[in-house]
Amino acid sequence: ARLLKFTDVVHFVLHGTAEFDVTDTHAKGLYRVAVHEAGHAVVAMVDSDGADVPDYAAIGTSHDFGGITTHSYSHRMEDDFDQSVVLHQVRNMLGGRAAEEIVFGIMGMGTRGNSGDLENVTNLMLEMYLHCGMLSDFEDAGTSTDHLIVASDDPAPHHVQRAEDAARAFVAKQYRVVLQQLRDNRALLDAVTHELNTKQLLDCDDFGRLWQAHRPHIENHAG
Numbered sequence: 571a572r573l574l575k576f577t578d579v580v581h582f583v584l585h586g587t588a589e590f591d592v593t594d595t596h597a598k599g600l601y602r603v604a605v606h607e608a609g610h611a612v613v614a615m616v617d618s619d620g621a622d623v624p625d626y627a628a629i630g631t632s633h634d635f636g637g638i639t640t641h642s643y644s645h646r647m648e649d650d651f652d653q654s655v656v657l658h659q660v661r662n663m664l665g666g667r668a669a670e671e672i673v674f675g676i677m678g679m680g681t682r683g684n685s686g687d688l689e690n691v692t693n694l695m696l697e698m699y700l701h702c703g704m705l706s707d708f709e710d711a712g713t714s715t716d717h718l719i720v721a722s723d724d725p726a727p728h729h730v731q732r733a734e735d736a737a738r739a740f741v742a743k744q745y746r747v748v749l750q751q752l753r754d755n756r757a758l759l760d761a762v763t764h765e766l767n768t769k770q771l772l773d774c775d776d777f778g779r780l781w782q783a784h785r786p787h788i789e790n791h792a793g
Contacts, residue, residue, distance in 0.1 A: 599636070600629055600630050600636075600767060600770075601763075601767055602670065602674070602680060602683070603629040603630065603636040603637035603683070604629050604637070604763050604766040604767035605669050605670055605673045605674070605759075605763050606636075606637060606666035606667075606669060606670055606680070606683065606684075607627050607628075607629060607637040607638070607639045607666065607766060608627075608669060608759055608762035608763040608766055609665040609666045609667070609668055609669025609670070609752060609759065610624075610627075610639040610641075610662055610663075610665040610666050610669075611624045611627055611639050611665075611762050611772075611777060612665065612669070612751075612752060612755060612758050612759045612762055613661050613662055613664070613665030613668075613748055613751055613752065614639075614641045614642075614658075614662050614665070615758075615777065615781050616751050616754075616755050616758070617658055617661050617662070617751060618658060620781055620785065621642070622641050622642045622658070622662075623642050623774055623777045623778050623781060624639050624640060624641050624642065624772075624774065624777050625640050625641070625642055625773065625774045626638075626639070626640045626771075626772070626773055626774070627639040627640070627766060627771070627772045627777075628770060628771040628772075629766055629767070629770055629771075630770055636683065641662060642774070653704065653705065653708065656694070656698060656704065657708060657744070659694065660691055660694065660695070660740075660741065660744050661744055661747065661748050661751075663687045663688075663690050663691040663694075664687070664691065664741070664744060664745050664748045665748055665752070666684065666687055667679060667680075667684045667687060667688070667745075668745060668748040668749045668752055669752055669759060669763075670684070671749065672749065672752050672753060672756070672759070673759075673763075691741060692737065692741075695733075695736075695737035695740060695741060696730075696733050696734065696737055698737075699717050699732070699733035699736045699737055700720060700721045700725055700729060700730070700733045701720050701721060702720070703717045703718050703720055704717060705717075706736055706739070706740065707740070707743075716736070717732075717733075717736065721733075755784070757784055758780065758781075758784040761780055761783070761784060762777075762780055765780065
């Protein structure tokens with residue numbers, strides 16, 4: 571009895587239109603998922619200075635996954651796939667695990683729940699170093715020549731080893747950056763976690779409100 575909203579379209583794309591039984595997840599498990607998805611959302615906003623405000627995040631709404639966050643479709647459509655976009659994507663992918671480490675400690679982090687994000691970041695970085703000549707370190711322009719000899723479609727073992735070594739070092743450094751971003755903005759992380767854990771579904775208006783509410787703290791901290 572209402573008009574279709576953009577959030578409805580996103581929900582159907584992510585979940586399909588068929589009816590299904592949602593997996594019954596206990597409260598502690600849902601809270602962990604809320605922390606994880608909040609990590610993705612907060613890193614998206616902080617790392618882009620508010621340009622990448624997630625369009626949608628949900629927990630406990632599917633039988634296929636515990637939670638999901640989609641970043642701004644308009645932000646994604648406007649950006650070319652350049653080095654800065656790769657950096658932002660990598661940090662986004664690491665945000666969930668980093669949030670779990672901050673909230674639950676290193677022994678309390680989830681395992682299988684983080685595998686998808688780590689597979690995605692691994693595949694992306696291997697592609698970047700095997701085929702795209704990515705820098706080893708964005709803070710050192712001298713590393714722009716490190717990976718100019720790229721592999722063919724069937725890379726030799728030494729090419730794969732070179733790419734894995736570069737990817738491992740790059741991702742480790744970015745994970746430390748993400749940990750710091752979340753520590754510096756713990757109030758925003760906690761606020762997003764609380765609302766997501768309470769409502770189970772947040773849209774871009776919710777995230778925009780949370781960002782505006784906590785942005786003064788972020789700017790003061792940066793100053």
